[in-house]
Amino acid sequence: AQSVTQLDSQVPVFEEAPVELRCNYSSSVSVYLFWYVQYPNQGLQLLLKYLSGSTLVKGINGFEAEFNKSQTSFHLRKPSVHISDTAEYFCAVKETSGSRLTFGEGTQLTVNP
Amino acid sequence: DAGITQSPRHKVTETGTPVTLRCHQTENHRYMYWYRQDPGHGLRLIHYSYGVKDTDKGEVSDGYSVSRSKTEDFLLTLESATSSQTSVYFCAISEMLGLKHEQYFGPGTRLTVT
Numbered sequence: 001a002q003s004v005t006q007l008d009s010q011v012p013v014f015e016e017a018p019v020e021l022r023c024n025y026s027s028s029v030s031v032y033l034f035w036y037v038q039y040p041n042q043g044l045q046l047l048l049k050y051l052s053g054s055t056l057v058k059g060i061n062g063f064e065a066e067f068n069k070s071q072t073s074f075h076l077r078k079p080s081v082h083i084s085d086t087a088e089y090f091c092a093v094k095e096t097s098g099s100r101l102t103f104g105e106g107t108q109l110t111v112n113p
Numbered sequence: 114d115a116g117i118t119q120s121p122r123h124k125v126t127e128t129g130t131p132v133t134l135r136c137h138q139t140e141n142h143r144y145m146y147w148y149r150q151d152p153g154h155g156l157r158l159i160h161y162s163y164g165v166k167d168t169d170k171g172e173v174s175d176g177y178s179v180s181r182s183k184t185e186d187f188l189l190t191l192e193s194a195t196s197s198q199t200s201v202y203f204c205a206i207s208e209m210l211g212l213k214h215e216q217y218f219g220p221g222t223r224l225t226v227t
Contacts, residue, residue, distance in 0.1 A: 009153075032214050043203055043218035044156075051212055090155060099144055099163060099209055100171070101216055103155040 002027040002093045006104035014112050015083055021076040021107045023091030033074040034092040034101070035065055044090060050074065061085070086111045116140050117219040119204050125225045132191040134222050136204030138184075144207040145187040146216060147171075147179060149200040156203065162187055194226045 007022040025031065032051050036044040048059025055067040065076045074091060091104040116139030126132050136145060144163055148156040148171075158171030160179040168179050176198060178190045191198055201223050205216040 034215055036218075041221075043220050044205075046215050046217070049215055051214065094214060099207075100146075100158060100161065103157075105153060105155040 002031060002095060002102050004091050004093050004102055004104035006089075006091055006107050008107050009105065010108045010110070012110045012112060013081055016080050018079050019077065019081050019085075019109065021089050021091075021109065023074045023076065023104060025072050025074065025091070025093045027072075027093060027095060030096045032094045032096055033065075033067060034094070035059065035063070035074070035076050036090045036092060036103075037061075038088045038090065038106075040087075047076070047089070081109075081111045083111050083113060085109060117204060117206055117217060119202075119219040119222050121222060122220065123223045125227060126194050127227055128195060129193050132194050132224065132226075134189045134202055134204075134224070136187045136189070136219060138187075138206045140206060140217075141184060142206040142208050142217075143184075144209050144216075145181065146205040146207070147177075147187065147189045148203045148205065149173065149198075150203060150221075151200050159189065159202075191224075194224075196226050198224065199226045200224060 003026045005024045034049045035047040038044045048057050050057045050067045058064045088106045090106050092101045094101050118137045120135045146161040147159040157173045162168045162181040180188045203221050204219040207216045
């Protein structure tokens with residue numbers, strides 16, 4: 001069975017500062033990895049995904065993530081955040097042969113002026 | 114945006130009453146999912162479907178049942194609602210083909226059981 005740990009439940013940062021949201025996963029088989037964003041009172045939107053190939057994945061809104069197989073991590077980064085990036089972010093993992101996603105508990109990113 | 118709608122969007126019901134939530138898609142995706150979202154728990158899978166009349170349990174399926182009689186509709190039923198089922202419920206769809214393994218989410222249904 002797979003599992004996901006998001007190491008920080010809340011991350012406060014100032015506008016234009018860099019940010020990293022941490023995600024570690026556990027699985028005995030090959031996986032696909034995802035980051036989703038949820039704005040208040042909305043559903044989840046896909047930010048980016050890693051399926052194969054380059055371990056550095058670029059997504060929407062200037063976010064990127066790096067897959068590190070040896071450390072079983074998939075941390076999300078943005079070099080300069082905006083107020084509008086305030087939202088909850090979820091890391092998710094799926095076994096390559098499976099049909100279910102397993103989500104982490106989420107990280108609330110708050111960008112302050 | 115993926116064509117996913119959920120109805121109702123908000124519902125307040127009393128303990129012990131049956132409740133049915135509907136998810137409707139216009140994308141013809143094979144897989145459909147029901148999740149609940151609670152503070153501190155992220156999203157937890159209730160049930161999912163991999164085709165018409167083909168369903169399977171998720172990690173928190175007790176007290177819930179589902180049905181899928183058409184590709185586009187996936188119903189979630191709480192046979193006898195309890196206060197512990199107060200939550201926000203999300204439907205998701207996926208193709209699970211080729212490079213398309215991500216799930217697309219509906220807007221959610223906020224259910225309050227009093």
